[in-house]
Amino acid sequence: MTTAFTFPGQGSQAVGMGKSLAESFASARAVFAEVDAALGQNLSRLMWEGPEAELTLTENAQPALMAVSMAVVRALEAEHGITVGNTASFVAGHSLGEYSALAAAGTFTLADAARLLKLRGQAMQSATPVGAGAMAALLGLDFAAAAAAAAEAAEGEVCQAANDNSDGQVVVSGSKAAVERCAGIAKAKGAKRAVMLPVSAPFHCALMQPAAAAMEAALARVAMQPPAVPVVANVGAAPLSDPAAIARSLVAQVTGTVRWRECVGYMAAHGVTRFYELGAGKVLTGLSRKNAPDAAAFAIGTPEDIAAAAAQIRG
Template sequence: MTAAFVFPGQGSQAVGMGKALAEAFAPARAVFDEVDAALGEKLTATMWDGPADKLTLTENAQPALMAVSVAVMRVLEAEAGVDIKRDAKFVAGHSLGEYSALAAAGAFSITDAAKLLRIRGSAMQKAVPVGTGAMAALLGLELEAASAVAAEAAQGEVCQAANDNGGGQVVVSGNKSAVERAVEIAKAKGAKRAMMLQVSAPFHCALMQPAADAMAEALGKTNIKVPAVPVVANVLAQPISDPKEIVKRLVEQVTGTVRWRECAAYMAGQGVTTFYELGAGKVLTGLLKRIADGATGTPIGTPDDVAAFKAKRS
């Protein structure tokens, strides 16, 4: 087993995502119907018809992205005979994608994943008043240098590395004034580019503690099983399978750094040579090329992608 299934995070959403899958495949329709039922609303209407700003709302984007990812997984199982336990060494996801990975591997039901991500998205949005927090991308600095920039910029406020995406791309998160300082310090310290991001809240930093508390409560009431294959946890960059540890790490992930570079490097170091990105977009596929030398990344999110995957396997 030299493959891993990986699942995208927020920012990969686009109006229309998953629609062609639903039209082409009954297993995909079943996933979208289950998500709509779990949330008591037609999230699929927003996913397929927009408006884009409604889909981008964190409380909608998170369950929507999970729905597309798990729909792809179910289609691959039905159409291409994929068995995650047999065909994948690991699963992993970027931020909310960790929930998609766990749902795909059977650790929780689609209904529970949708409800958890609705709570997570809503709690992350409410944790910090709009305009108080911010995030910025620092390009051309590795994690250690970016963390030093964040520490210098904090000046008594919150500023920390939120995402270590690999290829010299680190995102910092925290109080808006501190993040603005980080952009200027990063430029002075040789970053190729440093820019504020259009986000609705400062994710993956200490300001998200109220959301972490909400997730601890919600996850504590959720039935979590041992996943079919280990999930490489964002906050550890190590594989975990124990349900109690899964809860602990998902709670930590709300305020902790998404160590994506290390997650991908760990999987590559364990012999993974093929990464399949299941769901919307191909952000992770692009990042993987910069992290894991010689590994191939293949995004699967449309009926054509499914057909190409099947053709390769036959």
């Protein structure tokens, strides 16, 4: 069986995440300690004790989710000898999860990934004034119809498809009024629902251009190694291994569409029959089952999950 490791994005955070990993594995405790040191912040205490509102802030949620994913990666390696290089054919991550995937595959050090995501969160939050942008989930429309609705709603403002998560689940992002118009247009085009999302900024649209510029500068200062296995990149939905191409893709990702449906489809078309989601939550596990119905999908986020997955992978 061919395996892919996937890594969750923002929205999967919850107070208490990663605590059982730290209690069970020295390797996981070391990850959280290294991230805290890299950021000069007691992020692990915030993750385990809250408050939830502070954890949900983009600049905290992004490195925190990466830390939990890397705690799973390191525990699999230390306890069971399971690594990205000896187990997976591909890695991929949803938005910030792409940084987790690249850290897991050795492109970024853990400390660099933490600092990059802290900066990314701050830059994305400050790219637009609070309340100026919005995001909405369009349920029941395919990507082409959702993108058409966004284009029609723009009327000179920004409105574009931000996340193509699965057939019938597309998120649009942009100026608040344009996104609200898009919700109405989408319903007229046959969407079952259009749900405004409780987000702090309009991610993955042209309004994020200041954040893209900040990430381009930051990535130019960081040493990057070729990943142990190819990363299936969000914006191209195709595998990358060259660090320079990966850096360009990460910059484009800030303002571009996360083509997750196509990423999973690419991996399934190239032989992946098992998708393991490493980290907090189970969002990508559900999307893998939708996007690759012939493949199996599993979430690894607890010590029990790690034991079960190890037995399965070695079996």
